[in-house]
Amino acid sequence: MNTMNPNFGKSGQPMRRLEDDRLLRGQGRFVDNLNFSKQAYLHVVRSYLGHAKIKNIIIDSISGMSGVLAVFTGEDLARDGILPIPMTLPYKRPGGEPALSAPYHALAQERVRFVGQPVAVVVAESKAEALEAGECLEIEYEEIPAVTDLQQAAVPDAPRLCDELPDNIGAAQTEGDAEEVEQAFAQAEHVTRMELVNNRVVGSPLEPRGLLCEAYPNTEKLILHSMHQSVTRLHSVLCAVFQLEPEQLQIIVRDIGGGFGTKVAVHPEDILVVYAAKKLKRPVKWTATRTEEFQASVHGRDQWNYAELAFDATGKILALRVHTLANTGAYLTNPALLIPLGLMSKVITSVYHIPAMYLDTQCVLTNTAPIGAYRGAGRPEGIYPMERLMDMAAREMGIDPVSLRERNMIRTESLPYTTLAGDVIDSGNFKEVIKRAVRQMDWVGFEDRKAESESRGLLRGRGLACYVEWTGGELTETVRIQAEADGTISLYSGTQGMGQGLETVFSQLLSEQLEIPLEAVRIVQGDTDQVKGLGSFGSRSLFVGGSALLVGAKDFLEKGKELAANELEAAVEDMAYQNGRFEVVGTSIGLGLFELAARQAELSFSTETVKNLEERSWPNGCHIAEVEIDPETGSVKLVRHGSVDDTGNPINPMIVEGQLHGGIAQGAGQVLLEHAVYDSEGQILTGSFMDYAMPRADDFPFFESSTYADAPCLTNPLGAKGVGEIGVVGSIPAIANAILDALWERGVRTFDMPAFPQKIWNLLQNVIKNSNE
Structure with a gap:
């Protein structure tokens, strides 16, 4: 270019x-490059149990060790009036009571609820001394039953994470008219139903989180050096937690080293570093290890959907119904609630005219790390079930997946279009976008490419997904x-x-x-x-x-x-x-x-x-993926991926292209490789890059992406649409659909992410086993 x-x-x-x-x-x-005179180092002592009562923290066990300046526990923070991380969104529980979980204190008080939760901090003269003392700190626990499986946690007799709740449903919400949707399903000529899992993933920016707080004896002002995506939001939260006047705290952010949503959360360490510096009146520094990022930073996705789509005899959609269990982790935070309850419904109907919708969503507490924003944050979670349904419906009804989508798309002349969630889509040309994508990716020539793959003993599949994004x-x-x-x-x-x-x-x-x-x-x-x-x-x-x-x-x-x-x-x-x-x-x-x-x-x-601004922007697009699967090993290779994305006016097309490619790669990583796994006792089994598979450059083909700029956004003076997350929104369902398409002729009828070779091989072997019985 x-x-x-x-x-x-x-x-x-x-x-x-x-x-x-x-x-x-x-x-x-970056924060880790910064150092100040008389700087101390903070080490976080974390729970190694998924669920336990804290019986005793024996501070005397390390108080005399070399270099140790202080040891702080949850009791210290409570004594000093330090508030928990606030959850301020006005969502409700099933009975109408306010959403509820145990308070998310920066240091656990009385009970730990996930592996990696901070229990105490040690501050010492050097990083090595802080680490050594932290490893020697004696903590007595009484382990209690844990629950990490989302569906198991939702049942009434599961181990409870919050004593004030009768179960683990921290919040719940319904949207739409249940009776109207039920009538539409009763009249439907065809109904497609799917049970889907949106797997848990870990945001892994190149640079782990780091914090350094300056505090000095001669001033009450604190200066926090952070790596946060919203410096003003972090400032307002910390001022509230510490009851500070705004001028008493300055936050400085330089280079971040990648965020992907994980660095927009307020973490316990943000509070702990400020607290330690404030108490000691000297600079205090903490840099996360990669293991700490896997254990204790926010995770993403982790949902279960039971989704249904009703059609008339011509293939027109009559109604959508989705029941969702959304894992929030051990505590309710604003992002953990906003993603399933506030954002999914914005996009779940995608680019289609759907007369009726009913969503039933429950936010479930589990003994896992809290869920937070992860690139897309609610929009991939909404588009995924819709586009998986559309591909399955096309297959079940014998209709070309492109044609089925086209006949249900919002017409250009219907814009501005009010969605069932009450938002207004101002611009777009959805049929033109899908036509360009199909032409660009040579949809009609797929059978020749499939035959060539088969000549090499490989299964080939293609998948398509349309999407709309709610941004701003x-x-x-x-x-x-x-x-x-x-x-x-x-x-x-x-x-x-x-x-x-x-x-x-x-x-x-x-x-x-x-x-x-x-x-x-x-x-x-x-x-x-x-x-x-x-x-x-x-x-x-x-x-x-x-x-x-x-x-x-x-x-x-x-x-x-x-x-x-x-x-x-x-x-x-x-x-x-x-x-x-x-x-x-x-x-x-x-x-x-x-x-x-x-x-x-x-x-x-x-x-x-x-x-x-008065309204959001609505970028949209169509992604098409092709995969090859080796049936002998279950290995899946993404061999083609292309998209046409409506980005409005692209201010810098080169940067837009880079954002698209990064999102596609991240989406492919979730479908093919990435998966955060806990055992039944709450131990995270994917706590490092030795166990958590990240995609590499050779896992990707050349991305055949282009932009559609003929429908500029009408809600802002630039005519631009947000593009930072659209690549991940469209790529995930397209690649997943391609995998199931490749497996279909071998008799496989269901597939959930991620596509580990062992999982794919087992799916194929189960078909063979069942056919021989």
């Missing part, structure tokens, strides 16, 4: 990421644009770069709007003393944050006109801006932007803009 002149930005043009040079040269700044999250963002004394323009934004190319895209946009060189733009993020806003999650950074930038640039130029008019003794209405200059219309009298800035009092040429 050709790139534009790197000195100037222009939206719609591909440009290499500005961040890459610094990061590839090893000049990234919270629709408010704040930017500040400021002319600096050094001849640069700074953009202050509450969004957070974490690998998605924000520095580049924001520089592109501001360079274009102000008609200044890229090197004159400075992006400032990740400092609560300097930025406002809500952070990066839900594919909102460009859609919301970029829209705020666009409006903010106009506000900045309007202020510039006022300042220039004052300098030139002209009327504001006579001022114009072009080619980087403020000029009096009809004359050659003017001032360059930077010349004007140099004449102002320090920091006076600055504007702050709050942009509120």
Whole structure:
């Protein structure tokens, strides 16, 4: 792909990421790179049991060890009034009571509920001394029965995680008209039913979490260096937990090293590092090991669905009904509830017109690590059952899967379209997108490719999936644009770069709007003393944050006109801006932007803009995958994957393509390889990369992706749609459908992720065994 002149930005043009040079040269700044004078080190002592009562923590067992500065337990935090991680969403239990679990304290109090839960912390002069002392700390437990299986945990007599509950259902919700849906099913000509598992996965960013909190004897202010995706959200939560005034805590985020949703959660360690620094009045540092990330960071997905789709005689959908059990892990957190109860229903009807829907969802507590956001967060969970149903229905009714989808799609002339969840899809051309995808991937030539695979003893299958994404999250963002004394323009934004190319895209946009060189733009993020806003999650950074930038640039130029008019003794209405200059219309009298800035009092040429959008963006697309399976070993190989994705106006097509490819790879990883497994006692069996399989470059084919840009978003001034998560939303069901398609002719009728070779081999062997009986 050709790139534009790197000195100037222009939206719609591909440009290499500005961040890459610094990061590839090893000049990234991560928390683990930071060190301060008199810095102490924190080690977290974690539960090795899945469910147990804490009988005694014998602090004297390590109090005299070399370098140990302090040992803190849950009793210390309770004594000092430190609040638990807040769960603030207003969801309910089946009887209408507020959603409930045991409070999620930063250090367990009286009882541990998952392996890896923090029980105590040791602070020492060195990392080695903290680790040694932590390993020697004596803790007495009384083990009690655990439950880790989602379906087993949902039954009334399962071991309970919260004494205040009669069972493990922490929250529940129904949506839609049950009676209307029941009538539609009764009248249906055909009903497709499937039981599906959306397997548990672990977000594995390149850089594990790290924290360093500065605290000193002569000041009450705390400075926390973090790796969080929403610095302002973390700030508000920690201020609430510690009952601090906002000015008492500053949070600074530099490079994150990947997030994928795991770094948008508030973790116990965020509280513990601040607490230890505050108590000791000196800097305290903690860096997670990879094992700690597997045990104690948030996990993703982990749902069970029983899904049904009713059709009339012509193949038109009459109704959708889905019963979902959603694993929340040991505690209820905002993401654990929002994903199944707030986000799934936004997209579960996909790109189809469905007259009636009924969703029955239960959030189930288990002795596992808490569930949090994982790339897509609710949208893959919603699209997956719908697209698995559509492929199965096409097979059962003998209708081409492309044709079945096309006859049920929302018509372009029906836009704006109000979904059953009450949201409004503003733009798109779903039939054109699927037509382009089918043509691009040579759908009609599949049989020839299948025959060629069979000649090599391999099974070949193809799968298709359409999707729609609900992006934007919270629709408010704040930017500040400021002319600096050094001849640069700074953009202050509450969004957070974490690998998605924000520095580049924001520089592109501001360079274009102000008609200044890229090197004159400075992006400032990740400092609560300097930025406002809500952070990066839900594919909102460009859609919301970029829209705020666009409006903010106009506000900045309007202020510039006022300042220039004052300098030139002209009327504001006579001022114009072009080619980087403020000029009096009809004359050659003017001032360059930077010349004007140099004449102002320090920091006076600055504007702050709050942009509120009214609706989300709705990116959508069609993914097509082809796999080969070796029936002798069960090995599955993704041999083709392509997509056409409606991204609205792509501000930087190169970055859009990179985001798409990253999402596809992550989705393929879940379908083919990744799976977080617990045994019945709560031990995590996939606690490292020795046991948890991550995809590698040679697991993927060349991704044949293209974008559809003829339906720009109508709800934001950029016309852009969020693209950070769409690759994973479409790829998961497409690849899963391809696997079942390859197995179908051998008699396999069901398949759940992940496609481990042993699982696939067993499915094929069971068919052979059953046919011989």
